[in-house]
Structure formats: C-alpha cells, structure tokens
Amino acid sequence: MTDSANNPIPQAAQRLSGSQLIIKLLERQGVTTISGVPGGANLPMYDALVGSDIKHILARHEQGAGFIAQGMARVTGEAQVCFASSGPGATNLITAVADARLDSVPLIAITGQVPQHMIGTDAFQEIDTFGLMLPITKHNWIVRSVEELLEVIPEAFRIALSGRPGPVSIDVPKDVQNQMIDVTEWPEPGKAIETPEFDAADVTKMMERIRAAHRPVLMIGGGIVYSGATELLREFAEKLDIPTVQTFMGLGVLPHEHPLSMGMLGMHGARYTNYVLEECDMLIGLGVRFDDRATGKVEAFCPKAEIIHVEIDHSEIGKVKNPVLSIRGDVGEVLEIANRDLEPMQRPLWQQRVAQLKEASPLILDGDDELFRPYGAIKHVANILDDSANISTDVGQHQMWVAQAYPMNRPRQWVSSGGLGTMGFGMPAAIGAALAQPDRKSVCFSGDGSIMMNIQELATAAEENLDVKIIVLNNGHLGLVRQQQTLFYDKNLSSVKFNQGTDFAACAESMGVKGVDLAKEENPLEALKTALLEHGPCMINLPISETEMVYPMVAPGGANRDMIGGEA
Amino acid sequence: METLAPQAKSVLRLTVNNHPGVMSHVCGLFARRSYNLEGIMVRPIADTDGKKSRMWLLLNEEEKLQQVISQTEKLVDVLSVEKHELEDSVFEKTQGFFNS
Structure with a gap:
C-alpha cells in the first residue's frame, strides 16, 4: 500500500x-x-x-x-x-x-x-x-x-x-x-476462525424429528456455554416444551428453578432425572460429548431413545453414541436457525409423566437447613450471595454436593474441573475468576483434602487483595474416596483419614488471608455472613461429619438406572 | 511374495506439513488413543520444496476407522486424510523388505 x-x-x-x-x-x-x-x-x-x-x-x-x-x-x-x-x-x-x-x-x-x-x-x-x-x-x-x-x-x-x-x-x-x-510488519492478532458450515436443511430435518418425538429430552453441555447460546437454548427448550438435563459442564445454562430443568444427569443426578432418561424416546445432545460420568454404562444409557447430536467437534459425533441425525457445527448457529419461526408446542402427557417421576423420586437434599451439614452449608452460602457471584470448586464430595444443590443461574458462573477432576483446581481458579471479574465475588467450595493440594496460592490471593472466599467443608478425610471404599470395598477404609488435621483458619492467617473457623464462632451463621459479604480474601473452615455421603450414586461402570441411596 | 498380516486392513494416506514434531503428533495420537498401527511410511512430497510430507499408515482398526480419521484430521499439521486400498499400496510393494 x-x-x-x-x-x-x-x-x-x-x-x-x-x-x-x-x-x-x-x-x-x-x-x-x-x-x-x-x-x-x-x-x-x-x-x-x-x-x-x-x-x-x-x-x-x-x-x-x-x-x-x-x-x-x-x-x-x-x-x-x-x-x-x-x-x-x-x-x-x-x-x-x-x-x-x-x-x-x-x-x-x-x-x-x-x-x-x-x-x-x-x-x-x-x-x-x-x-x-x-x-x-x-x-x-x-x-x-x-x-x-x-x-x-x-x-x-x-x-x-x-x-x-x-x-x-x-x-x-x-x-x-x-x-x-x-x-517492520506486525501480524494480525490471532482470533477464532469461522465455525464449520453445515446444511440448514439438516436443521429442518432435525426439527421434524423433534416435533414428531413423543418423549424427547434435551441434554445440554459446555458447548452451549462456549458458544454463548444460553438465550437461544432457553427459547428453544421453552417453545418446544422439552424437559432438559444439564451435564456437569452445562450447569447454569438453565436457571436452577427453571420448570424444564431436571438438573444434572448421571452419576450424581437426581433419581427422577435418570429415570426420565430411561423412558425418553429421543435424546437431543447439544454441545455434549457423552462423558462416562454422564452416561453411566453406555449400552444402558437412554435405551429407548434415538439420538440427535449437535457438536462442533466432529470426532465426538459417533464416538460414544451413534446418532440418527447429527449436525457438525456451532450449536448457537444451529439453534439460531432452529428458532426462526419456531411454532410453540406443548407436550402435556410427557410433562405429566416427568412430573410424576419427579414427585416420586425427587432430589433429596438431606439436612439442607443445617449449617454444619453439606447441603445446609451450600444453601446458606447461596442465600447470602446473589447470582453475580462466581462459584468454583475443588474435586470430591463437596464438588458434587455443590453441583447438585447450588442454584447456578447463568453460564460461566460455574467453574469446576470436570473432565480431569483435579484436586487443587478450586482456589487458584477462584483467584483467576476474581482477577478477571473483580466486581463479582469469587467463592470456592473446597474440601480439606483438595485445598491442601494448592494451598500455597492463599499468599497470591492476599498479595492481590482479591475478593476470594474459600469455604472448606472439612471432614478430616478424603471424603469421596471414603465414600467409595464404604460402598464398594466393604467399608475397608484405607488411607483416607488425615490423622494430622490442619488448622485452616490459622493457615490462612499465616499467609495474610483472614481465617474464620465456624466451629469456634458463637454465632456461626452471622460469622459466615460477615466473612462472605466483606471485601477481601477469606478462608472459612466449616466442619462436617465424615459419614456424609453424596447420593444418589451410580457405581463407576454401572447403569444410571441402578442408583444407590437418595430415595425419597 | 509374502502376504501382509490378514488383520491389517486399512491404509490411510496423509498429507502433512513437513516440520519437526509432526511425526510425534501423529504417532502420539495413535499411541494415546490405543489405535493399532501396523506400519508407517513417510517421505517429503516431491515438488513441495520440502514443505509437505506424505505419510502412509497401515492400520488394524476396521471398527474404529471413522473415529481414527476424525481424530487424525483434528491434528493441526495434518492437511488431509484419505482412505486407500491395501492392494497396490506402499506396504504391499515393500513387503519384501520386511520378511524374516
């Protein structure tokens, strides 16, 4: 030029x-x-x-x-x-x-x-x-x-x-x-390339099939979040009146209390959620990869259903489940076309059946009014905060309790290690969330096992004076391992108890972070409220019993219909 | 001429960027996803100024072949993947070098 x-x-x-x-x-x-x-x-x-x-x-x-x-x-x-x-x-x-x-x-x-x-x-x-x-x-x-x-x-x-x-x-x-x-010449900054093209006629075919289905279920995952397709998905689900399950990575796409939301599916999904999947005649997977924690034993997953799969990564299509119809593309673009002139419809019979299953086998949040019990701790924290808070977790029982019970209401609110399941993820990820979005509270639920795996980053949180709150559900054990040994290894508890405990409040103070031990507080709920609402990093120790379990649970490798615990 | 092991049935013809690491990317993918790779032949493609290589793969993965192809196509340095007949392939023609 x-x-x-x-x-x-x-x-x-x-x-x-x-x-x-x-x-x-x-x-x-x-x-x-x-x-x-x-x-x-x-x-x-x-x-x-x-x-x-x-x-x-x-x-x-x-x-x-x-x-x-x-x-x-x-x-x-x-x-x-x-x-x-x-x-x-x-x-x-x-x-x-x-x-x-x-x-x-x-x-x-x-x-x-x-x-x-x-x-x-x-x-x-x-x-x-x-x-x-x-x-x-x-x-x-x-x-x-x-x-x-x-x-x-x-x-x-x-x-x-x-x-x-x-x-x-x-x-x-x-x-x-x-x-x-x-x-002399600078390259253009790298940005995402165009999404793959797909045939709009396939969307029409997909819509015909979905309309013809009697008992469809939507399975929505991280792809919806990453595509920024939350609003499109909500419109799609509502207009077609389809009950919806969320994968672990898709939590928050549908608000917690949304009438179509059946929460998370799979290993720690509600009983009725997995039962509905047993009965569905069509499963529409949008931005999902059919992870084994979601499907359980694949042969027994949605045994009566035809699969429709919309996914941007073509190697995921047919990897686990063979769809009758698939679209390789950006799920947001597919939904954008699907939603054009979308005639609303209702599925009263199917919704009635779903409601019946939910009534009979709801998600049981045992002890959700008691502060020193897992669901109670999570509910109390949620009641103190609003939807602006970002919620991260470490990995273990606390993670599954939060995934089940915390009212995640928007995409990207939920920050947790799903695929790799890395203990030690939570606090540094919460620090990152606080750095990127300093106006939001960054709340990390952890356990006394996980937190020790990257506890040194407390000093980083203090140095940056970030609004990070770490809540340690402390049971003195590697809780999820203890749970599996209890359920599947004849209660043969092996190397799961920490005989030397850690004073997490003192540990936090030693690195410049405020430490609160709710066990020592006269009014623990008030102390929790104060700790969460004031600005600045804080570590909150919240003791729970080691006998608490995450229910329901599907045994690894088992079929989702065979859940342990969590009966109404 | 000796025949190839009967279970090895699929041949893939890859066009790849010829630079350090591309062999590792392809072989690493096959190793970590447990795809059975029975043979591999690679040379730079003539007339590409050393910029591209042709890689021939001999596979024993009939059932998973589509998945193998999809995963291979995702590698950044793999420009194309094509299915090819075993008959007349580089593996048949060079069998003489691999007899005991």
Whole structure:
C-alpha cells in the first residue's frame, strides 16, 4: 500500500529481542494479565515484562499459575496466558494444561527452554516439554528461531479459540528469547476462525424429528456455554416444551428453578432425572460429548431413545453414541436457525409423566437447613450471595454436593474441573475468576483434602487483595474416596483419614488471608455472613461429619438406572 | 511374495506439513488413543520444496476407522486424510523388505 518512492520516511523497523517480541505480540492480542513463575530459562521474558502494561500475577507454584489463567479463561471465554520456566516449571504446569484440555478451556502456556545448543544434553532443568505437552494440548510448538514467533503466537490464539476451544503450549529456548529481530510488519492478532458450515436443511430435518418425538429430552453441555447460546437454548427448550438435563459442564445454562430443568444427569443426578432418561424416546445432545460420568454404562444409557447430536467437534459425533441425525457445527448457529419461526408446542402427557417421576423420586437434599451439614452449608452460602457471584470448586464430595444443590443461574458462573477432576483446581481458579471479574465475588467450595493440594496460592490471593472466599467443608478425610471404599470395598477404609488435621483458619492467617473457623464462632451463621459479604480474601473452615455421603450414586461402570441411596 | 498380516486392513494416506514434531503428533495420537498401527511410511512430497510430507499408515482398526480419521484430521499439521486400498499400496510393494 505504501509507495516507498513517494514516502521519504519508510516504516522504521523495530529492533526487538525474541522475548520483547513475545510480550509485544501478547499485548497486541489484548492480554492484560499473565500468571506465572520466573526461572532460569524464562528470565528474558520476565525482563521484557517490566515496562509492559501486562499485569503479572506471581503464583507460588506453576500449577497455581496454570489454574489462575484457567479461572480467567473460564469466566471470560477469552484465551489466557501462563508462564513457566523449563524443567520442573514446565512439568508443574502439566496438570493445569491437561485439565484445560479435558474441559475445552483456551489456555496458552508459554515455557522457557534451555538454549538450543544444549537441548538433548540433559542440561540443568532441561526436559522434553514439547513431548510432554504434545498429548495434552490441541497443538504445541517448540520455537526454533525468533522469526517463527511472528507466526506461532497469533496461531496459538487462533487454535486455542477456534472450534472446540482448548490449550496450546509454546516452548521457547532461551537463545530464541535473546535473538534479535527487525520487525517492520506486525501480524494480525490471532482470533477464532469461522465455525464449520453445515446444511440448514439438516436443521429442518432435525426439527421434524423433534416435533414428531413423543418423549424427547434435551441434554445440554459446555458447548452451549462456549458458544454463548444460553438465550437461544432457553427459547428453544421453552417453545418446544422439552424437559432438559444439564451435564456437569452445562450447569447454569438453565436457571436452577427453571420448570424444564431436571438438573444434572448421571452419576450424581437426581433419581427422577435418570429415570426420565430411561423412558425418553429421543435424546437431543447439544454441545455434549457423552462423558462416562454422564452416561453411566453406555449400552444402558437412554435405551429407548434415538439420538440427535449437535457438536462442533466432529470426532465426538459417533464416538460414544451413534446418532440418527447429527449436525457438525456451532450449536448457537444451529439453534439460531432452529428458532426462526419456531411454532410453540406443548407436550402435556410427557410433562405429566416427568412430573410424576419427579414427585416420586425427587432430589433429596438431606439436612439442607443445617449449617454444619453439606447441603445446609451450600444453601446458606447461596442465600447470602446473589447470582453475580462466581462459584468454583475443588474435586470430591463437596464438588458434587455443590453441583447438585447450588442454584447456578447463568453460564460461566460455574467453574469446576470436570473432565480431569483435579484436586487443587478450586482456589487458584477462584483467584483467576476474581482477577478477571473483580466486581463479582469469587467463592470456592473446597474440601480439606483438595485445598491442601494448592494451598500455597492463599499468599497470591492476599498479595492481590482479591475478593476470594474459600469455604472448606472439612471432614478430616478424603471424603469421596471414603465414600467409595464404604460402598464398594466393604467399608475397608484405607488411607483416607488425615490423622494430622490442619488448622485452616490459622493457615490462612499465616499467609495474610483472614481465617474464620465456624466451629469456634458463637454465632456461626452471622460469622459466615460477615466473612462472605466483606471485601477481601477469606478462608472459612466449616466442619462436617465424615459419614456424609453424596447420593444418589451410580457405581463407576454401572447403569444410571441402578442408583444407590437418595430415595425419597 | 509374502502376504501382509490378514488383520491389517486399512491404509490411510496423509498429507502433512513437513516440520519437526509432526511425526510425534501423529504417532502420539495413535499411541494415546490405543489405535493399532501396523506400519508407517513417510517421505517429503516431491515438488513441495520440502514443505509437505506424505505419510502412509497401515492400520488394524476396521471398527474404529471413522473415529481414527476424525481424530487424525483434528491434528493441526495434518492437511488431509484419505482412505486407500491395501492392494497396490506402499506396504504391499515393500513387503519384501520386511520378511524374516
């Protein structure tokens, strides 16, 4: 475009090092916050970070950094970046990256690597980061020259955000970080590519089938959240009058009290929810992947139903269940077409049957009025907060209790490790949520097992003075393991009790976070209210009995119809 | 000529970007998803200035073949995946190199 002959001052080249180039490219991507830990092999990147507008969050462990970035990504839907050095820095990131892969979270991990001439020599803090990240990312790179960065960084954002989102990793040897380059032309920032095209005629066919079905059920998942299709889905479900189950990743798409919502399905779904699925003649899966925790024994899942599957990742179609009709596409675009001139209809007979099953086998929230019982604790917290709060969890019994009982009412309110089930996810993810959305309270339910797996990040929460509230449902055990040993291993309790307890309130105080032990409070409910409503990080210990169970429960590998416990 | 193991039936013809790591991405996918890979042949494609490679895969995965193809297509460096006949394939033609 510029005619250099007529332009006496040609575009001046900018001379930058590889690490300066990385920071510049990240700024151009709109990155405002990076979590990470510096070390020998990424020192140049940290040198270049000084003077940038990007805010750096110094995590206390690289896994914490990874989950902080995940928390930011999960509540915003934007790709987020974490930094780590080579060797142990990179291996510590692995769990957070793998977790992002299973839950389709756009995470960009940038690691330092030893200089290229030392690669393969077992150098200090050398590890094959490329090889380690390969099976747990959508794509990954080792960057061999500074020029490659101009392509790789935008490409990383493009891949992380396109189609079904997911993590990518970029390994940058130290010599590449130090290599100089003259940049005259900047690449366009990477963004999601166009969604796959589909045939609108398939939507018409789908609608004909759905209208013809007598007992249809909608199964909605994370794809609805990631596609931003919540409103479209609500309209679709309401106009077609279809009872709806939500996968773990889809919680919040339908409001908790919505008349069509049957809550979560599967291993810890309500009895009636799984019974309705037994009887349905059509299951319409929208943005779901038929995870085994949702389906139970696949052969016994929805035995009478034809399957319709709308999904952006074509490898998920037919992977677990063979649909009679499938559309590979963005679920929001499919619903947008489906909703055009959508004639409302009603299914009184089917709704009556669903109501009957619900009446006979509702979700039983035992003890939900008692503060020191799991459902009671969750209900009391929910009553104090409003829908603006983001809710994260760790992994275990507390996670399932929250998934069952907390009134999740909007998409991206729910932040939890579904696919990988990573203990230690909750607090750093809550920190990330608070960083990305400082106006919302960030509430993390945890257990005394999970919280110990990344407890060091309390110091990070204190340092940033974030409005993060951690509620530890403390039963002195690895509760979900204890539950499984009780139910499936003849009560042979093995290595599930913590004989040495931890004073979590004191632990929090030692890292600059307010600690509250509700067991020691004269008016525990008041203390809980005060702790939740004031601004700033706080850890709240809430003792519960180790005999509490998550019910109903389907045995791993069992059919969803064969639930244990939770009878009315 | 010796015949190939009878259970190995499918041949896939991949066009991939020729740069470091692409072999790892393809082989890693097959390993972690437990797809049975019986043979692999790879060379740069002539006239592509070393930019592209052809990868031939010999598979023992009749039932899961569509799933194998879908997963392989998702790899960023895989440009195309095509089913190919075993007959006249590179694996038949080179069988002589793999006899005891």
